[in-house]
Amino acid sequence: MKYLEKIQGLFPLGYMYLIILGLLKETILFYPLGINILKYSSITDILISPISDMISNPILILVVLSVVILFFVFQLLLVRYSHKNWIQKILRSYKLDPDLDKQALRKAMIPAFVILAGVELLALFVGLGIGQGEKIKKKLDSNALVPNYTLTVESGETAPIYLIDINSTYYFYVKKDEKKIKIAPVGSIATLEVINKK
Known part of the structure; x- marks a missing residue:
């Protein structure tokens, strides 16, 4: 039951994170075009924006899943080889006690894993916003937009x-x-x- 309560406590943070992702991506995308997208968007548009971007682009889904799987495999390797000196240095750099048993170490690494995945998504959506906005602006300035x-x-x-x-x-x-x-x-x-x- 405590596990469900913890998950329910994280839902508001998840919503806030989606709103931040949507705000950043949409604002950065429309900024080079001279449009303040916040004047033309509802909170629902901003909340759904990151989800619709990921669903509409299979490559984006693959990139996100690949990075999450990579982080997960990295975490498994750190736990499995936690007795090695070079792994212990990595764990100490993240202020994790390398002398913990494997179960406790796995639990201690979950917050770091979640933060890394969150930063990865943030960087991905900010990069998408910058790239798409600049690409559209350049094509617009050179009159190279092809009607779709x-x-x-x-x-x-x-x-x-x-x-x-x-x-x-x-x-x-x-x-x-x-x-x-x-x-x-x-x-x-x-x-x-x-x-x-x-």
């Missing part, structure tokens, strides 16, 4: 667009051969049609 959708507004007018992002209330896009980012409420868009890449 055909947008139809309620009046029936259609236009090829490059869709930057969508949240629950707004579309962020650039029309073909234009350099200005348009922000349109979801209700003003009739349809979006994917342009097939050949």
Whole structure:
């Protein structure tokens, strides 16, 4: 029962962490484009942003899982070979007592493991935000954005667009051969049609 209570106590921290990840990634992504995304986003958009990014990109899932597995294997190796001098130096550098039995050492390493995984995710999402924002900005400045959708507004007018992002209330896009980012409420868009890449 104590274990469940500990997990329940961590849920608010998990939500806060997701909000921080979403805020950082979205803010850093839209900053080079001159958009204050916080004015156009709800807390739900920000909370779901990291999850939707990971689910929509299988490579991102593989990277996250690989690093978590790598940390886990590293932890197992540290516990298994804790009697070796070089492992004891590593454990002392993290202020862990290398003389603990293997079970106690494993328990003592869990917080370090969680912190390392959290820092890895934070670095990953900040890097994604920087990379995507700068890439879109460079392509926008050089007019090299390739349309990926055909947008139809309620009046029936259609236009090829490059869709930057969508949240629950707004579309962020650039029309073909234009350099200005348009922000349109979801209700003003009739349809979006994917342009097939050949």
